[in-house]
Amino acid sequence: MKLIGSLTSPFVRKIRVQLLEKEIPFQFVPENVWEEGTKIMDHNPLGKVPCLILDSGQSVFDSTVISGTLEYMMPTNPLLPTDPHKRALVRTMESLGSGMNDAAVAILLEHKFHEGEAVSKDWLNRQYSKIHHSLEWLDIRLKTTPGAFLLEQLSLADISVGCALMYLDFRRPEIQWRKDLPALAEYADRLAARPSFEGTRPPV
Numbered sequence: 001m002k003l004i005g006s007l008t009s010p011f012v013r014k015i016r017v018q019l020l021e022k023e024i025p026f027q028f029v030p031e032n033v034w035e036e037g038t039k040i041m042d043h044n045p046l047g048k049v050p051c052l053i054l055d056s057g058q059s060v061f062d063s064t065v066i067s068g069t070l071e072y073m074m075p076t077n078p079l080l081p082t083d084p085h086k087r088a089l090v091r092t093m094e095s096l097g098s099g100m101n102d103a104a105v106a107i108l109l110e111h112k113f114h115e116g117e118a119v120s121k122d123w124l125n126r127q128y129s130k131i132h133h134s135l136e137w138l139d140i141r142l143k144t145t146p147g148a149f150l151l152e153q154l155s156l157a158d159i160s161v162g163c164a165l166m167y168l169d170f171r172r173p174e175i176q177w178r179k180d181l182p183a184l185a186e187y188a189d190r191l192a193a194r195p196s197f198e199g200t201r202p203p204v
């Protein structure tokens with residue numbers, strides 16, 4: 001199994017963490033999708049990473065499809081509950097993490113492709129608002145759970161949300177969410193101490 005991706009992408013990190021937690025061996029294939037001459041379109045017509053290549057050669061893309069595929073193909077250390085309602089909640093929180101990443105990446109790209117007056121403040125504010133509302137939602141959710149995780153045990157929700165929170169620290173330090181939401185910050189720190197997160201920290 002091969003995983004095409006970059007070491008800084010939070011979507012790719014989610015899959016790397018999942019593979020490590022499930023103890024599934026894989027080959028990491030680095031790809032810079034922004035470089036001219038990238039070969040990512042040979043595997044994913046959308047030109048995005050992560051892209052998982054199964055041993056059969058079949059491509060699987062979009063991180064949420066990859067994470068679901070890995071769960072039903074590889075039953076070791078399950079990261080999705082069997083109860084349908086809890087599963088829906090975990091998958092929703094996984095999507096919340098992805099949506100936070102989408103917003104944080106959109107801010108990054110607005111600054112990458114526009115300068116000065118051309119930068120849309122409305123667009124940026126829209127993205128910051130999504131991130132702030134998601135952080136508040138997570139803080140409330142965390143207060144309703146007795147343990148260390150968003151549900152009873154580690155799940156795809158924690159992996160996705162953990163990657164999103166750590167991506168904010170990495171790329172959007174101006175948000176300064178930690179001081180207003182200390183319980184959420186502690187939660188992120190607990191996740192960051194796991195070997196799977198430790199081993200997938202973005203290079204500085």
Ligand SMILES: N[C@@H](CCC(=O)N[C@@H](CS)C(=O)NCC(=O)O)C(=O)O
Nearest residue numbers: 009011033047048049050062063064
């Ligand atoms: N919904 C996708 C988002 C993946 C994504 O946006 N990846 C970024 C890297 S962080 C990318 O490849 N961007 C290239 C582009 O948008 O053309 C997923 O969950 O896999």
